[in-house]
Amino acid sequence: MRAEWDSVLEKILLQQDLQNLIVLFELLLTEEERSAVAGRLKVFQTLLQGEMSQRQIAQEYQISIATITRCSNYLKHMSLQQRDNIQRLIL
Secondary structure (H helix, E strand, O other): OHHHHHHHHHHHHHOOOHHHHHHHHHHHOOHHHHHHHHHHHHHHHHHHHOOOOHHHHHHHHOOOHHHHHHHHHHHHOOOHHHHHHHHHHHO
16 A cells, blocks of 8 residues: 555645645545645644643634644644754644
């Protein structure tokens, strides 16, 4: 399965145009999946900024507490190096 995922990532990396990326992601992901990915990214960004509680994040972005808790737990189990790398990637 890893080879297939690598192939997907390679296709994404080959795109140099935003419109092509939009078409590719619309092909690969449903609207609900795209929304979930965007929401998860927003949760990670907001948690890393540390300015809002989980309840505030849920209310502000209409994201379930369960999703926020999963993201929070994932961050808690990262090494400091991993967390710093994630911050550089998404903030």
